[in-house]
Amino acid sequence: RKWNEWPKNFVIGEFPLHIDIEAASICNLRCPFCATSHKEGDFPQGFMDFEIFKRIIDECAEHGLYAIKFNSGARGEPLLHTTLDKMVAYAKTKGILDVYFNTNATLLTKDIGRRLIEAGLDRVSISFEGFEPEVYEKYRVGASFEKVADNVKEFVRLRDKINPEKPLVRIQSVAIPEIMPRLKEYREFWENIVDEVAYIDFKDYSYLKEDLISDWTCPYLWQRMMITWNGKISIC
Secondary structure, eight states, rough: OHHHHHHHHHHOSSSOSSSOOOSSSSSSOOOTTSSSHHHHSSSOOOOOOOOOOHHHHHHHHTTTEEEEEBBBBTOOOOGGTTTHHHHHHHHHHHOOOOOOOOETTTTTTTHHHHHHHHOOOOOEEEEEOOOOOHHHHHHHHTTOOHHHHHHHHHHHHHHHHHOTOOOOOEEEEEEETTTTGGGGHHHHHHTTTTSSSEOOOOGGGGGGOOOOOOOOOOHHHHEEEEEEESEEEEEO
């Protein structure tokens, strides 16, 4: 209710409902629709120190934070962080209700998957363009269709064996031109493998060097905040 009402009514709560915590500002792929691919040199790069993370979660727990995500916008692959499972487990022991992250799943091995499931991860969104190798590998530059699809299937099988209730597994594609006319095929390919199938709007980041003015009100200001890998709070 707060998530929907606060932005609509411009209500400023005493503490964010959700915090994006950047586990890593580095990504192992170079997708053309991602800001990381276009402005990587402009971002400080690194991995969040576990002690900084604990300090953040401790303060969040004191103020009743509901949710965290181990990403900041479109940047960074959290599975590059070697102690991500420990971060998940720590957040869950502190009472955070919803712990999740987005991933390209290239590094989602059976061992890492097991550790994340056992740590108590609530949700994971896996970015995967379509259902054909040619399209997927055109946009997920540096990834293998077969390998990542197998990673997803193995992770779900492992989840079902260890804890069928969670994490919820979502597949989402950027709404690239090759996908939009074939959404039915895309859904049918994935719907019996994962829990949720979705797509998100395509964003053209070629304008990033331009000055933009918009009359659109971003809801994030009233819902959440972002903390980068080095512990700094970002305005966006």
